[in-house]
Amino acid sequence: MNTSSSVFDTLIDRSGMCSDKWSKYPDNVIPMWVADMDFDSPDCIKKALHQRVDEGVYGYTHTPKALVAAIQSHLKTRYSWEVSATNLVHLPGLVCALHLSVRIFSDEGDGIVVPGPVYYHLTKAPLLAGRDLTSVDMVIEKDRWVPDMAQFEAACAKSNSKMILLCNPHNPGGTVYTKAELISIHALAEKYNLIVVSDEIHCDLVLDGLPHVPFASLNHDAANRTITLMAPSKTFNVAGLGYAFAVIENAELRAEFNQGKTGLVASPNMLGLTAAIAAYEHGQEWHKELLVYLAKNRDFLEERLAPTPMKMLHLEATYLAWIDVSGLSLEDPYQFFLDAGVGVSNGKDFGNSNYLRLNFGCPKTTLEQAIIRIEDALKKHGLM
Ligand SMILES: Cc1ncc(COP(=O)(O)O)c(C=O)c1O
The missing domain is CATH 3.90.1150.10 (Aspartate Aminotransferase, domain 1)
Known part of the structure; x- marks a missing residue:
């Protein structure tokens, strides 16, 4: 047996x-x-979805307070990251937020710095928007994929550079950036005054108990220049339910982001909200x-x-x-x-x-x- x-x-x-x-x-x-x-x-997700479906009315739905609390608790417990409810933006998916961020926070011809090879939407977002994609090679150092930091600095130093698109943990390659590595990247963002969009969709899939550090949690400056994107979709296998969220602590950036998505981005799916609460509360x-x-x-x-x-x-x-x-x-x-x-x-x-x-x-x-x-x-x- x-x-x-x-x-x-x-x-x-x-x-x-x-x-x-x-x-x-x-x-x-x-x-x-x-x-x-x-x-x-x-099972906790399946049960919550059954309950919600059994309610039988599926009209326009706003984000439940229970979800906000569940996300806050999840981020605090796993990453010691305290996020206030007002800094959360609820989304129907993460990819649209990548593309939107590029279009909202940069102009045509602006430089977008992206370490790669990487999940293709991180390069597609700048290219489709007519931005100047500046790729930075990920290289193998001590058996891990990490960005070539000399290339990274040269890319950030370009006069048109506006933004860094980071994938942490990195897909593909699986790198979980250490705090020291993130601090070096943040130093570049600060020195060259770049916005950072940090795709952290795989953060709950860190193996061997390694710590994931949200880029925005590094320090006050990082918090102020970062759009963090996360979702329960990869971890709990609910990608078809359409829910992700952004953390944008800088009120001006958040207002611009919210304005930029108005009328273009649908509200999250009601069942996606239901699944996310169950995942973070009981999963x-x-x-x-x-x-x-x-x-x-x-x-x-x-x-x-x-x-x-x-x-x-x-x-x-x-x-x-x-x-x-x-x-x-x-x-x-x-x-x-x-x-x-x-x-x-x-x-x-x-x-x-x-x-x-x-x-x-x-x-x-x-x-x-x-x-x-x-x-x-x-x-x-x-x-x-
Ligand atoms: C790094 C990364 N970002 C975003 C996504 C997709 O996000 P969503 O399905 O929420 O649009 C994926 C899916 O593979 C991914 O690997």
């Missing part, structure tokens, strides 16, 4: 759910791309178990990749492995994986075609099946 079975081991058939993740590839491919886990949401045990499960999946993946020509650094956060496939010397590694029956994200979409991003937020048996398919394909082609 398997005594260590976990709620996360359950295989869920998502084929009839219009799931983006499960619709992209043919049925014989295991989808391991978009940041969406193949786990049931916690702690499930969340703790999730992190343990994800860390085990990561370790398992690391072990199995070790004897192959592929390389993966020890991921500090997220369930998105960033895998160096250059050692395979393949013309199209993404297609090679797909032909093997594993649908990953192409590293090219994040800015580095030598990499693939593999989502291991799934039952271990699914992960193992995918790894076996990859190993078999490598053996067949004499690559292992």
Whole structure:
């Protein structure tokens, strides 16, 4: 008998759910791309949603006070970060806030500094708005992906630079910025008077108990120049419910942001609000178990990749492995994986075609099946 079975081991058939993740590839491919886990949401969320649905009236809905309190308590407990209710802005998603921030707080031609490879909306937001995207290379230092700080300073020093877009924890690569690293980045923001938009959507997915430090919590100046973006969506697997929030402590920036989104951005979905309250009030045990499960999946993946020509650094956060496939010397590694029956994200979409991003937020048996398919394909082609 398997005594260590976990709620996360359950295989869920998502084929009839219009799931983006499960619709992209043919049925014989295991989808391991978009940041969406193949786990049931916690019971507390399902129960709260049932209750709300049973109420039967779904009219315009404002943000419940209970959600504000739940967020405040969550931020205080996990990050020792005290946020006042007035500084919260409730949103239907985080990506729209990235694009809006760029459009509201900079003008055409202004420089936007973005360490990458990175989640593609951080580069798309400046490019679609006609801003001057200045990429800063993430480089490997002591087995972690960190921005090249000399390049970072040069980018910030450009006369048109207006804003830094930061992804912390970083997707892909999983870096959880240390306080010292954030202080160095803040020093640049202060020196060159830049606004910082900090996408912290993966902050509750930090593995191995590492501390996440919200950029805005560093000091008064950081708080004053930062738009922090967070959501329960990745952690509690409720991305389809449409809820995220911003913390904007600077009243002027907050007013500009609120004005800029008026009439363009819908209110958060009522069920998203309901799920967020349940997640932050009652999801702690499930969340703790999730992190343990994800860390085990990561370790398992690391072990199995070790004897192959592929390389993966020890991921500090997220369930998105960033895998160096250059050692395979393949013309199209993404297609090679797909032909093997594993649908990953192409590293090219994040800015580095030598990499693939593999989502291991799934039952271990699914992960193992995918790894076996990859190993078999490598053996067949004499690559292992
Ligand atoms: C860094 C990052 N930001 C934002 C998002 C998406 O946010 P939302 O679904 O709330 O628009 C993702 C999804 O993968 C992400 O990885």
